[in-house]
Amino acid sequence: MRRIQLEEAEFFHLLRPDQLARVRSRLLLRPFRAGECIYFTSEPAESLWVLRAGEVRTVKISPTGHTTALERFRPGDLFGLAVAVEAASYGETAEGVTQGEAWRAPPQLLAGLVRDDPRLARELLAIVAKRLQGAHDRLCSFAHDSVPARIALLLVEQADGDRLEATRRAIGEAVGTTVETAIRVLRRFDRAGWIEGGVGSVRILDRKALERVARGEKLTD
Amino acid sequence: MRRIQLEEAEFFHLLRPDQLARVRSRLLLRPFRAGECIYFTSEPAESLWVLRAGEVRTVKISPTGHTTALERFRPGDLFGLAVAVEAASYGETAEGVTQGEAWRAPPQLLAGLVRDDPRLARELLAIVAKRLQGAHDRLCSFAHDSVPARIALLLVEQADGDRLEATRRAIGEAVGTTVETAIRVLRRFDRAGWIEGGVGSVRILDRKALERVARGEKLTD
DNA sequence: GGCCGCCTATGACGCCGGTCATAACCTCGT
């Protein structure tokens, strides 16, 4: 499993050696297993998290039982940004997609860094602002794109090389649909020769075709 | 028209008198009319904006011509947060909903404040982080709630007292649907006696009923 | 080893909501 160093992570790569040393001594390492929850919705936001190895996703579960996936993180990504809000709670649940481990940083540590080094404040701000833009992009996609378009976009954007490790259920949750339609759509892509579906994974065979669908071109079987 | 002072605005209310004075001298005031665009998608993000009077919304227009409204701002709100990202472009278009005016702050001004006063950095971070949570909430709503539920939620959340000033088209764009269905849904609410529709506005008569619909209770005509 | 639970897969059915068309009304600008 790919495991990164702290200085490779976003935000932390800006730290000077002395800052890094101070930070490192105050981070806790939290291993997790696939499916394990790292924090829960409405739990007080007590830490900023930095993914070190494995993958994590954040999800929201509606009162009706529907699960929606918000973001998917890879080693080096920050999550649990609700710490930035005074006395806030997490608005989502974070769970391991694979097994892995994450550093947790107490809020005072973060506050201290931001206080002493304005570069860091700007960087953190930039990270959150970019995520906001990303969320708005997805909002538009949810509002007007068909499920096939959203799934094709997900494949193109999130695939690691030509592979995406995710069950049909997880893909459905990520694009705001049900398992059944995710399966049906992926089977159509499969029959068209654009992907090769496996259990818990998808391999992209024809990226260009998927990009066309993602752009809104309709499927003609 | 309600017109606020700079020290009443979010973020700026934290400034000390000396900071306020320095800032005030470097803000430009930009009046706008209803429907006028204040900045455009993909234009370089050269200013942070502070709404002083009137209302503004941000929208995205997809290649297919569909418009989706992202956020709606009232006096005292910050917008154009893309400035926080180095060398970024705005990801949305900001347009006047009513006429009004907004201050524009050059990015160096913002950078200077954040550099000198870590409290301000934290506040700005908190503002963006809250917006991110809001965007994620809407994402879930778009993913699984019916159009009536989304419209009812909009009415309950965004109404100013018991009135919401917005055309059916604007309401449709805000909840990710078409004018026609927005009209149809609002007519049903109207016939049920829950709202009173006017041209360019809606008055809430039965808030509790709307809240039930927003929570997912289905309509039984 | 055997069972349970999750995964992929597919059919049937039905409804929500998008699209297109039409029409009356309002208001704003010239």
Add this chain to the structure above:
DNA sequence: ACGAGGTTATGACCGGCGTCATAGGCGGCC
């Protein structure tokens, strides 16, 4: 004053996708 363009309104149509049901395959746990 009058026309143009936007707004509210409603009907017809139909396709996408959610829901429910069923089934075989695979892996993991007791």
